[in-house]
Amino acid sequence: MASTILIQSMTTCTLVILLLLHLSSMATAKHSYSSRHHRRSHGHSLSNAKLNRAYIALQAWRRVIFSDPYNFTSNWDGLDVCQYKGIYCAPSLDDPKIKVVAGIDLNFADMAGFLPEELGLLADVALIHLNSNRFCGVIPLSLANLSLLYELDLSNNRFVGPFPTVVLSLPMLKFLDLRYNEFEGPLPPQLFQKKLDAIFLNNNRFSNVIPAFLGGTSASVVVFANNNFNGCLPPSIANFADTLEELLMINTNLTGCLPPEVGYLYKLRVLDVSYNKLVGPIPYSLSGLAHLEQLNLAHNMMSGLVPEGVCILPNLANFTFSYNFFCEEQGICMNLTSKGIQFDDRRNCLPEKPLQRNPKECNMVSEHPIDCFEERCNLVGTPNFGPAMVPVSTPLLSPSTAPSYT
Numbered sequence: 001m002a003s004t005i006l007i008q009s010m011t012t013c014t015l016v017i018l019l020l021l022h023l024s025s026m027a028t029a030k031h032s033y034s035s036r037h038h039r040r041s042h043g044h045s046l047s048n049a050k051l052n053r054a055y056i057a058l059q060a061w062r063r064v065i066f067s068d069p070y071n072f073t074s075n076w077d078g079l080d081v082c083q084y085k086g087i088y089c090a091p092s093l094d095d096p097k098i099k100v101v102a103g104i105d106l107n108f109a110d111m112a113g114f115l116p117e118e119l120g121l122l123a124d125v126a127l128i129h130l131n132s133n134r135f136c137g138v139i140p141l142s143l144a145n146l147s148l149l150y151e152l153d154l155s156n157n158r159f160v161g162p163f164p165t166v167v168l169s170l171p172m173l174k175f176l177d178l179r180y181n182e183f184e185g186p187l188p189p190q191l192f193q194k195k196l197d198a199i200f201l202n203n204n205r206f207s208n209v210i211p212a213f214l215g216g217t218s219a220s221v222v223v224f225a226n227n228n229f230n231g232c233l234p235p236s237i238a239n240f241a242d243t244l245e246e247l248l249m250i251n252t253n254l255t256g257c258l259p260p261e262v263g264y265l266y267k268l269r270v271l272d273v274s275y276n277k278l279v280g281p282i283p284y285s286l287s288g289l290a291h292l293e294q295l296n297l298a299h300n301m302m303s304g305l306v307p308e309g310v311c312i313l314p315n316l317a318n319f320t321f322s323y324n325f326f327c328e329e330q331g332i333c334m335n336l337t338s339k340g341i342q343f344d345d346r347r348n349c350l351p352e353k354p355l356q357r358n359p360k361e362c363n364m365v366s367e368h369p370i371d372c373f374e375e376r377c378n379l380v381g382t383p384n385f386g387p388a389m390v391p392v393s394t395p396l397l398s399p400s401t402a403p404s405y406t
């Protein structure tokens with residue numbers, strides 16, 4: 001979570017840096033211009049075809065903003081769109097002598113309304129930050145026109161509809177934040193072929209399984225938490241290995257066994273698959289995750305032993321595996337305190353430990369051993385877990401107490 005916040009402040013930081021860069025290049029441009037021309041005029045013409053198109057776009061937008069409690073748009077009139085609150089101009093990349101709208105930062109404006117098709121006229125915009133507003137409706141297809149768009153943050157709004165595939169056509173996009181909206185339906189496999197640095201999808205209504213053929217994403221952070229994937233984690237997750245540092249799949253209705261391929265994600269620092277319906281053992285391959293700091297397996301139906309290889313990981317600082325059915329801890333796993341590792345092993349079937357499940361619950365699971373090889377995540381869809389594979393549900397197993405991921 002801390003690093004998620006870090007990414008967010010990184011985004012803000014990127015914006016600041018980008019704008020500073022633009023401002024300094026503007027200052028340089030202005031300076032050289034005015035020294036040559038003895039301050040005869042402003043460095044940049046206030047009106048050009050691109051700014052005129054931006055004016056049309058922003059006026060169209062203003063007409064479909066129905067609530068603006070902090071008065072962001074109250075100065076959105078007049079032709080000089082660069083003065084509008086939340087709108088940032090910079091020299092055009094094609095023609096540094098003219099200014100264009102390069103950034104839109106309306107984070108935390110609490111505005112309600114729609115995104116109009118006319119936003120496609122903002123062809124030079126590199127950043128759009130609309131975090132924490134009440135925008136609703138669907139994402140206009142005309143956004144495909146924003147060929148310089150680098151960061152798109154639509155988080156914490158009320159957007160609906162299927163995954164906005166228009167973002168897949170944005171050649172420069174590096175940062176995509178769709179979390180806390182009401183997008184629904186499956187995720188397109190192409191999303192994972194794009195060269196994105198971070199993908200935030202959590203707290204939507206994405207459903208179906210995670211694409212079985214995940215491409216080789218370049219993302220270092222992928223947050224799927226609080227969606228309803230209702231399937232297993234495909235072995236193709238291994239294709240994320242070259243970049244993935246944080247994989248957060250909290251409360252996504254994951255089923256089946258954790259595939260051994262998770263252990264191929266050699267850069268992982270955070271792995272959180274808590275509040276799911278995972279069964280079977282901890283794959284021994286996790287003991288290869290030399291950078292792993294946080295491992296959270298809590299609130300699943302996993303069983304078997306806790307392997308020593310995981311407990312001796314050099315960077316492990318917090319290992320949470322409470323609310324499962326583990327019945328044995330190997331070697332030093334019995335005494336994680338001695339390694340300075342924060343842990344939570346409550347509500348398992350560990351004979352020597354306090355606060356465990358009652359033997360009746362434990363027997364129910366040990367009588368139905370899980371064969372992960374048999375039940376390997378089927379590449380075409382949801383694995384078929386017969387009722388016998390899943391222990392009888394008890395209130396303890398209910399994911400309804402899952403905290404909302406923030």
Ligand SMILES: *[C@@H]1O[C@H](CO)[C@@H](O)[C@H](O)[C@H]1NC(C)=O
Pocket residue numbers: 069070071
């Ligand atoms: C916004 O403008 C309205 C009307 O001018 C004013 O009553 C209100 O206090 C302003 N709100 C803020 C947050 O400045």
Ligand SMILES: *[C@@H]1O[C@H](CO)[C@@H](O)[C@H](O)[C@H]1NC(C)=O
Pocket residue numbers: 117118119120121123142145
């Ligand atoms: C896309 O941008 C160009 C300018 O670069 C503009 O002429 C055109 O109308 C825009 N298309 C849409 C769909 O907004």
Ligand SMILES: *[C@@H]1O[C@H](CO)[C@@H](O)[C@H](O)[C@H]1NC(C)=O
Pocket residue numbers: 226227228251252253
């Ligand atoms: C998981 O599935 C159950 C039952 O199918 C559903 O009630 C629940 O809302 C799902 N969880 C999430 C996070 O969507």
Ligand SMILES: *[C@@H]1O[C@H](CO)[C@@H](O)[C@H](O)[C@H]1NC(C)=O
Pocket residue numbers: 296318319320342
């Ligand atoms: C360890 O991780 C668990 C689960 O993510 C978290 O609730 C707990 O606060 C963490 N403990 C410390 C000391 O960071």
Ligand SMILES: *[C@@H]1O[C@H](CO)[C@@H](O)[C@H](O)[C@H]1NC(C)=O
Pocket residue numbers: 335337338
């Ligand atoms: C765990 O290890 C510490 C230090 O190595 C030791 O003092 C303690 O008695 C051990 N606890 C158990 C339960 O073995």
